[in-house]
Amino acid sequence: MLTHGDLFALCGAVLFGIGLFGILACRHLVRKVIALNLTSTSVFLIMIALSIRTPDGSPDFVPHAMVLTGIVVSLSATALALSLIRRLHRETGQWELPDVLPFDSTRRTPAGAAGYSVVDEESRVQRSADGEATDDR
């Protein structure tokens, strides 16, 4: 006999699968972050759906507090991930991670050596040598 909590827990499992697929299969980094958020939210949904299973019917509040912590921490993780993506775009001009390439030590920047085809490598080297920081436009 399926209860309401079970229905939401199954919905959370399906959302977890969707989010996991998004993390693994999406190439654009911002979409990966969205999928990561989806996965976190699905886990919270499963936890709260399971918290209704108390003998007297009123919910168990300990998972509620944990999920509240989890929501705030996942927000900070999202913000940090988006900062990393912005910085990656500023350094390499890309919004996706490259395919795995062998380390190329003849390239002049660390980003180039890691496999990114840097848009304007010469001027970027010059600018970082001058110590000038550019913001993303």
Added chain:
Amino acid sequence: MSEALWILDILLCGSLVWLGCQALMMPDLYRATASFIAFGVMMVLTWARLQAPDLALAEAAIGAGITGALLLSVVAVVSESKPATTERRRFWHCVPTGMLIVLLVPMLGVALLSLPMEAVGLAEEVREHSVRAGATNLVTAILLNYRSYDTLLEIAVLLVAVLAARSLVGGSSRSGREDKSFPLLTGFVRVVAPLMVVTAGYVLWVGSHEPGGAFQSGCLLASLGVLLGLSGLHAPHRLRPKLEDLLLVLGLAVFLIVGVGVMFLRRNFLEYPPEAADTLILWIEAAGAASIGVILAALFVGGRLAGSPPGDEGRC
């Protein structure tokens, strides 16, 4: 009556799954983010349906609000940059991943359904001692007393995130858009800003016996900060960097001071004396709300709220 509840539940779950798929499959990132924000709003309804009003408040402010705003600000940069060279879609790469997911999700479902019908938790003990814990709202009592160590570390995590964002992005990245002015937005923010401050204070105060508390209040303040930034009504040069840094660490500092201070009364770390528990919780929550507001608003602009006067430097 119960049929209506079942219909509601099925509609909620169906819309969650649909919006989740939309958020990942839309080729346009703006629409994907809009679907994700709508997903957050449906999650608010779901939390309310699952008898978790504190979570509904927090999700409305954070999940649908600040996360959506963060994503939109990055998507704006994405759509401004010239499109990268897109390789041909390697569709067959998705098949092994898809197979993994198709195997994993039913196993997860079976595991969830096979859990015992009635879980043994700590709900009874939490309810019993809630008056001694200092808050009648059980979620606040758990967050600020029973599991106060978790909350302390959570505030520390927020602080680390904003420091890391500062070192990565380093500075106000929004001033490039100040040439546009939106009179409707400006007027709206002028009306709404005092209301948001009062509401944040109320939510903080009422959190001891009703749904609410430090996190929801802090997120309201952060949303206010984001609105001020977006409408151009903020004055970054008025906020001194030292004051901003002080506000960032205030929550963690007050928490630590209280936690260590009770050790001088021959108690353990963070073990509040029962007669003063509610006062201590209120102080910690107030400092925490201020900190969380400043931290989340700073995360939105890239780490640093306080800046130099507009038009002063060539840096954007």
